[in-house]
Amino acid sequence: MRTLVTLTLLLICGNIAVAQDLATTQKNRAEMRQEILAEADLLQRELNHLKRVVKYVRPSIVHIETTTANQSGYASSNQVDEAGAGVIFQHNNSYFVLTNRHVINQAPLERIKIYLEDGREIKPKRVLTDRDTDVAVVEVEADRLIPAEVGDSSRVEVGEKVFAVGSPFGLSQTVTYGIISAVGRRNLQLGRQGLKLQNFFQTDAAINPGNSGGPLINLRGEVIGLNTAIASNSGGNDGIGFAIPIHAALSVAQQLLEHGQVARAFFGVRMDADFDAVAASKIGLFRAHGAKVSGITPGSPAEAAMIEVGDVITKFYGQEVEDDLQLINIVSLCPLEEDIRVEIYRNGQFIEKTVRLASRKQFEN
Structure with missing residues (x-):
């Protein structure tokens, strides 16, 4: 009898435990379901924002084709020599398309076709290019042109989410999504472009042949970069x-539009070529070691900003300075007549200065 009672109690307790486990599981699943729904709502709101950004920027982006002449000297109607993208900006009440020099490919005006997002074709009025930066500016005129918003590319940081918009393989208005993988990339072998001045953003947003000249856009719907190249063994992404x-590309464009050529910026410092990471650590500098000043040009912007011999320039226009060669690239791509923030390391302290760069031609000879 005692054994029967014991077995009955064990069976009842077991059933209760199973019921409790089932109730706990159902409760956990209900809670998990609510969490999934809440998180899905957040993700959907983010997705809706991304879609709104894309819809907002696409009218400012154009598809560009250049055609070559056949042996008779006439352009073939179906032979596209180069295809890419561009982005519309406004300057002094005029409109222009910013793109890459290699997209235009030295084509004459009559062989450049520019298509708006709404399908209209607009004619170029003039084309100006800069070989060293691979920037081209095409002046255009048409009704209902929508210029892009410009972001502050000096404040871009690694990890920011971005869109790339372009015409990969001739597929206009293609949008891809990724992050900023690195800033200040240079010394890159980028095929036929052969760019002398390099200070790139790196992104994992898919960029394929035909994306050249299209904008890199942040989550605010602002253009922060001009897509220009891919590093690829296959020719694809x-x-x-x-x-x-974009600050560098627009600075080049502005000078081309106003002067027909680019005046490179001048800072006015000579650098210590022997300054390296070991030398930096000896003075208490343990991050990107910067560029050490060994001399200053009299009357230069550096002198006006009270830069001193022995200072180590650690940041320039919002970018970390790794060495003297990178500083040269950064300065060469900076705009003129604009206040530039410079961080220096002096006597164990970081100090911020402001400098307004001059044209290099003023100090030649």
Whole structure:
């Protein structure tokens, strides 16, 4: 009898335990379901934002084709020599398309076709290019042109989410999504472009042939870069694309439009070529070691900003300075007549200065 009672109690307790486990499981699943729904709502709101950004920027992006002449000297109607993208900006009440020099490919005006997002074709009025940066500016005129918003590319940081928009393989208005993988990329072998001045954003947003000249856009719907190249063994996207910071591209464009050529910026410092990471650590500098000043040009912007011999320039225009060669690239791509923030390391302290760069031609000879 005692054994029967014991077995009955064990069976009842077991059933209760199973019921409790089932109730706990059901409760956990209900809670998990609520969490999933809440998180899905957040993700959907983010997705809706991304869609709104894309819809907002696409009217400012154009598809560009250049055609070559056949042996008779006439352009073939179906032979596209180069295809890419561009982005519309406004300057002094005029409109222009910013793109890459290699997209235009030295084509004459009559062989350049520019298509708006709404399908209209617009004619170029003039084309100006800069070989060293691979920037081209095409002046255009048409009704209902919508210029892009410009972001502050000097404040771009690794990890920011971005869109790349372009015409890969001739497929206009293609949008891809990724992050900023690195800033300040240079010394890159980028095929036929052969760019002398390099200070790129790196992104994993898919960039393929035809994306050149299209914008790199942040989550605010602002252009922060001009897509210009890919690093690839296959000729397609391998997850590494590069963009010119928009402040540099627009500075080049502005000078081309106003003067027909580019005046490179001048800072006015000589650098210590022997300054390296070991030398930096000896003075208490343990991050990107910077560029050490060994001399200053009299009357230069550096002198006006009270830069001193022995200072180590650690940041320039919002970018970490690794060495003297990178500083040269950064300065050469900076705009003129604009206050530039410079961080220096002096006597164990970081100090911020402001400098207004001059044209290099003023100090030649």
